[in-house]
Amino acid sequence: MSSMDDELTKISASNGINASTGDYFFEPETIDEIAARAARPPLDQEHIDELVEHHQSKSFAVVPWASPKNLSETGWGVIFPAGDDPTIRKIRDALSELLDHRKEQAGANKPHYYREFIGDDGYYPGITKSAFLQKYGATYSSADPENVPYYLLIVGDPETIPFSFQYQLDVQYAVGRIYFETLEEYASYARSVVMAEKGMVTRPRRLSFFGTRNNDDPSTLLSSTMLISPLAEEITKLTSGGALAAGWQVETLPYEETKKERLVRLMGGADTPALLFTASHGAAFNQGDPRQLKHQGALMCQDWPGPKEWRKKPILTDHYFAGEDVSDDANPLGMITFHFACFGAGTPRRDDFSYTSSREIAPHAFLSKLPQRLLGHPKGGALAVIGHVERAWDYSFKFDKTKRQTQTFTSTLFQIMDQHPIGAAMEFMNGRYAELSTAITEYEHSVKQGKQPDNYELAGLWMQNNDARSYVIIGDPAVKLVGSEPSAAARPTIEPVTVTGIVITPSAVTTESTPVQPTDKEEEEKIVPEAADFGLFSSLKESKEGIQNSLNELLDKTKQTLSRVLSDATSLDVLTYVSDEMETVEYENGKLKGATQLRAMTRISADGDTIVCVPRTGGRMDTELWQVHKDMVDQALTHRTEMIKTLSAALAGLVDALKVL
Amino acid sequence: MNPGSSSPVFQFYDTDIIYSQSDLMGIWKSDEQVESVSYDISGSQTDDSQVWRANLPADLNQARSYLTAGIKKLEISRQVLESVPSRLDQLREELDRGRSFGISERLRPEAELLEFLANSEAQATAVSFGLADQFDSKIGDIFSELLHRLRNSFNKYAWVETSFGERLIARTAVDWSGDFHTAWTIGLDQSEAELHSKTLRLALKTRDVLARMIIMIARATVKISLLLSSPITAPLALPAAYKYVHAIMADPELIAFIKNEEH
Numbered sequence: 014m015s016s017m018d019d020e021l022t023k024i025s026a027s028n029g030i031n032a033s034t035g036d037y038f039f040e041p042e043t044i045d046e047i048a049a050r051a052a053r054p055p056l057d058q059e060h061i062d063e064l065v066e067h068h069q070s071k072s073f074a075v076v077p078w079a080s081p082k083n084l085s086e087t088g089w090g091v092i093f094p095a096g097d098d099p100t101i102r103k104i105r106d107a108l109s110e111l112l113d114h115r116k117e118q119a120g121a122n123k124p125h126y127y128r129e130f131i132g133d134d135g136y137y138p139g140i141t142k143s144a145f146l147q148k149y150g151a152t153y154s155s156a157d158p159e160n161v162p163y164y165l166l167i168v169g170d171p172e173t174i175p176f177s178f179q180y181q182l183d184v185q186y187a188v189g190r191i192y193f194e195t196l197e198e199y200a201s202y203a204r205s206v207v208m209a210e211k212g213m214v215t216r217p218r219r220l221s222f223f224g225t226r227n228n229d230d231p232s233t234l235l236s237s238t239m240l241i242s243p244l245a246e247e248i249t250k251l252t253s254g255g256a257l258a259a260g261w262q263v264e265t266l267p268y269e270e271t272k273k274e275r276l277v278r279l280m281g282g283a284d285t286p287a288l289l290f291t292a293s294h295g296a297a298f299n300q301g302d303p304r305q306l307k308h309q310g311a312l313m314c315q316d317w318p319g320p321k322e323w324r325k326k327p328i329l330t331d332h333y334f335a336g337e338d339v340s341d342d343a344n345p346l347g348m349i350t351f352h353f354a355c356f357g358a359g360t361p362r363r364d365d366f367s368y369t370s371s372r373e374i375a376p377h378a379f380l381s382k383l384p385q386r387l388l389g390h391p392k393g394g395a396l397a398v399i400g401h402v403e404r405a406w407d408y409s410f411k412f413d414k415t416k417r418q419t420q421t422f423t424s425t426l427f428q429i430m431d432q433h434p435i436g437a438a439m440e441f442m443n444g445r446y447a448e449l450s451t452a453i454t455e456y457e458h459s460v461k462q463g464k465q466p467d468n469y470e471l472a473g474l475w476m477q478n479n480d481a482r483s484y485v486i487i488g489d490p491a492v493k494l495v496g497s498e499p500s501a502a503a504r505p506t507i508e509p510v511t512v513t514g515i516v517i518t519p520s521a522v523t524t525e526s527t528p529v530q531p532t533d534k535e536e537e538e539k540i541v542p543e544a545a546d547f548g549l550f551s552s553l554k555e556s557k558e559g560i561q562n563s564l565n566e567l568l569d570k571t572k573q574t575l576s577r578v579l580s581d582a583t584s585l586d587v588l589t590y591v592s593d594e595m596e597t598v599e600y601e602n603g604k605l606k607g608a609t610q611l612r613a614m615t616r617i618s619a620d621g622d623t624i625v626c627v628p629r630t631g632g633r634m635d636t637e638l639w640q641v642h643k644d645m646v647d648q649a650l651t652h653r654t655e656m657i658k659t660l661s662a663a664l665a666g667l668v669d670a671l672k673v674l
Numbered sequence: 675m676n677p678g679s680s681s682p683v684f685q686f687y688d689t690d691i692i693y694s695q696s697d698l699m700g701i702w703k704s705d706e707q708v709e710s711v712s713y714d715i716s717g718s719q720t721d722d723s724q725v726w727r728a729n730l731p732a733d734l735n736q737a738r739s740y741l742t743a744g745i746k747k748l749e750i751s752r753q754v755l756e757s758v759p760s761r762l763d764q765l766r767e768e769l770d771r772g773r774s775f776g777i778s779e780r781l782r783p784e785a786e787l788l789e790f791l792a793n794s795e796a797q798a799t800a801v802s803f804g805l806a807d808q809f810d811s812k813i814g815d816i817f818s819e820l821l822h823r824l825r826n827s828f829n830k831y832a833w834v835e836t837s838f839g840e841r842l843i844a845r846t847a848v849d850w851s852g853d854f855h856t857a858w859t860i861g862l863d864q865s866e867a868e869l870h871s872k873t874l875r876l877a878l879k880t881r882d883v884l885a886r887m888i889i890m891i892a893r894a895t896v897k898i899s900l901l902l903s904s905p906i907t908a909p910l911a912l913p914a915a916y917k918y919v920h921a922i923m924a925d926p927e928l929i930a931f932i933k934n935e936e937h
Contacts (some may be wrong), residue, residue: 097759097893564821564892566821566825567821567825567888570829574850585852585853586853586854586855587853587854587856588853588854588855588856589856589858590856590857590858591857591858591859591860592857592859593859593860595842595843595844595845596842598845598857600723600831600833600847600855603849604855605847605855605857607857637863637864638858640864641858641862641864641867641871644867645854645871645874646854648854648871648874648875648878649848649852649853649854652848652852652854652878653851653852655882656852656882659882659885659886660885662886662889663885663889663892666888666890666892666893667888669892669893669895669896670891670892670893670895670896670912
């Protein structure tokens with residue numbers, strides 16, 4: 014290998030295997046190609062600016078007077094998709110056990126510290142994190158539960174509530190997500206969390222490290238030697254040094270034993286620990302491969318003979334551990350898992366690391382089945398899974414080609430073991446994301462100041478940044494490790510839930526075309542109107558298309574207007590003039606023109622600060638005019654509140670209507 | 675019409691829209707319907723505004739009663755609109771339970787909706803007839819116009835004027851962010867100021883109710899789509915929703931009921 018080839022290998026070391034072909038999932042890219050992408054303007058400058066601000070001001074997480082371990086001080090909220098789809102209400106009802114429990118905890122002292130963002134208050138497509146927060150009076154500073162709770166559980170698939178919203182919200186807040194395909198799974202998960210928090214579940218106080226090292230595979234060689242081994246060593250030191258409660262056992266499986274049958278025992282089987290950390294390849298599939306939606310993100314095990322021996326042959330199901338490998342008899346209740354693997358948590362529709370082509374890699378964004386199965390298990394589910402959306406890179410644990418950095422992982426695991434809610438423990442991961450975004454900004458600034466551009470440095474920063482962003486929690490971010498005993502033997506299961514088993518299909522519908530894999534029934538339904546359409550419906554179809562276009566245009570306009578109102582309008586101005594030539598008065602460029610005199614002004618800022626200029630006549634306040642002005646201020650405030658409510662409701666309604674048309 | 679004047683009491687003007695509806699919420703006459711205005715309403719604004727003008731009679735009590743009646747009408751419209759989702763939910767529950775009512779036993783809008791859907795679906799399954807025959811294309815045009823009007827209100831600022839006894843007493847510009855800029859004629863008394871305040875409320879409420887109407891038609895579309903038995907007829911949900919919402923708003927029994935409830 015040449016020196017350049019050597020660097021190329023390093024830059025492309027992502028943990029993903031194309032299970033459709035047996036090759037690595039993505040073609041290697043040159044440093045210059047990656048750097049060229051990184052040199053383009055970031056997709057969301059506002060978000061980057063916010064990350065930099067947070068990193069520099071160190072104002073992450075919840076306000077300092079709230080303890081992250083106490084929900085009555087931090088608050089807890091749940092975000093559903095907006096709209097009045099009856100399915101959302103059914104999901105909410107299925108989760109009621111958990112919601113009642115959280116309401117009791119978070120709303121103990123202040124009822125508004127518990128929030129349900131549902132109906133018109135829910136998430137509607139296209140809204141940015143900042144617009145969502147500003148709707149409730151929250152700003153870029155630390156999470157203040159007076160406005161929006163610190164712990165936020167998103168309920169919805171990533172097409173309906175995109176990963177990008179989750180990443181952005183996660184900078185200040187502790188965010189998790191759940192999405193299941195049946196109501197039973199929602200109810201089962203809710204009951205599992207409540208049981209665990211009421212002390213009805215125990216797990217052995219054990220952290221198990223499971224790291225593969227497949228033959229001839231540089232990626233897992235790196236992850237086993239530069240991540241698993243040092244991490245296990247650091248955590249062991251912490252446990253033996255008394256930094257953690259006594260009785261913690263840290264177990265590192267020899268890589269030869271990291272086979273599928275071992276994961277069966279670790280994930281709901283006889284060896285299930287309280288906390289499991291895995292590092293392996295994630296199985297990835299080509300778009301259109303029938304296994305993609307079921308198996309993408311499955312954990313590749315030591316059973317895979319490695320790229321040299323197996324290259325160019327489709328990966329077998331025996332080589333990986335997928336959601337369906339967690340049997341109905343398994344009992345993952347109460348455990349927490351952390352998976353370092355490509356697509357371990359989910360898959361976006363488009364390649365997150367390809368700025369220029371933005372090619373589609375899946376028919377729609379989706380969560381991986383393994384975490385869904387672990388959380389929604391009928392006998393009681395895992396409490397949370399931390400995983401990666403899209404590819405996971407070795408940048409997560411190394412820098413400068415050969416140096417390792419595992420402190421972020423150590424800190425996160427330590428906090429989880431120290432009974433911090435998982436969302437608070439993930440602040441170290443979010444902090445790293447903000448730190449890397451700041452580094453990119455500083456790099457760009459220094460180049461503008463005359464520094465010689467260094468493609469290797471820029472490419473590295475760009476990849477690290479995107480990599481760090483994509484660690485997410487699947488599950489309630491407020492869960493914490495169950496009350497564990499050093500060698501707890503009891504392995505309770507939950508009482509069966511009794512929710513009617515309505516299957517919820519992934520919504521996966523946006524205003525763009527979405528090539529969702531149809532079921533047989535859907536296929537039939539699509540065929541029927543086409544087959545019967547011998548021009549009979551042309552008039553209806555034309556009208557429908559015209560209306561769809563109008564609805565889409567209105568939807569776009571509504572999104573823009575709401576974003577402008579929420580994001581840009583930092584203050585409300587009410588100005589009162591008088592004129593003795595009313596016919597000359599005109600409005601131009603945001604001001605009244607003509608024979609006018611400004612007599613009173615009120616400016617109300619987003620943070621509530623108010624500036625008032627009072628009208629005076631002959632040295633005294635003109636009370637009559639002041640009364641008139643005050644009436645205008647009241648009307649303006651009422652009007653703006655109503656406008657925001659109406660725009661939010663309009664967005665939700667239009668999106669729902671477009672889905673059925 | 676304003677007694678003693680050829681102008682309608684409430685006028686609305688938007689350069690971008692060719693109106694097919696006779697009025698706006700039964701309150702505002704659009705410029706096209708104004709046969710002989712006392713002066714050109716469009717002269718006081720530019721293309722980036724929507725003009726809302728009240729031409730109030732010189733009698734203060736009469737002027738107040740026009741405004742109060744308009745605001746009341748909008749409040750009732752809003753309440754009626756908000757009832758749409760629950761009424762459709764109730765209708766669906768009844769149908770799911772297999773209850774069979776005759777048309778006369780239902781409220782008229784529901785009866786008309788079921789009749790419309792039944793006829794349309796029956797035709798859709800008969801290959802020899804065109805479903806398009808059942809679809810009044812005018813509904814599409816009117817609904818598109820409604821959407822256009824609403825979209826314009828996001829693009830344009832509202833220019834609200836009040837004339838009292840043919841004297842222009844105030845003008846207010848309300849921009850997209852909700853800022854208010856108002857010019858009052860010098861020497862105005864409190865009761866006159868109150869008239870313009872109400873005109874402003876009437877104009878902004880009208881805009882809000884129009885938006886709520888779109889929202890309710892969209893929500894009704896989703897709910898009505900669940901009543902349809904065949905995917906072929908899914909596109910019918912929108913015109914059916916449009917007709918249903920309008921029928922509800924025009925239903926004299928319900929409006930009378932709400933009025934009585936308020937007394």
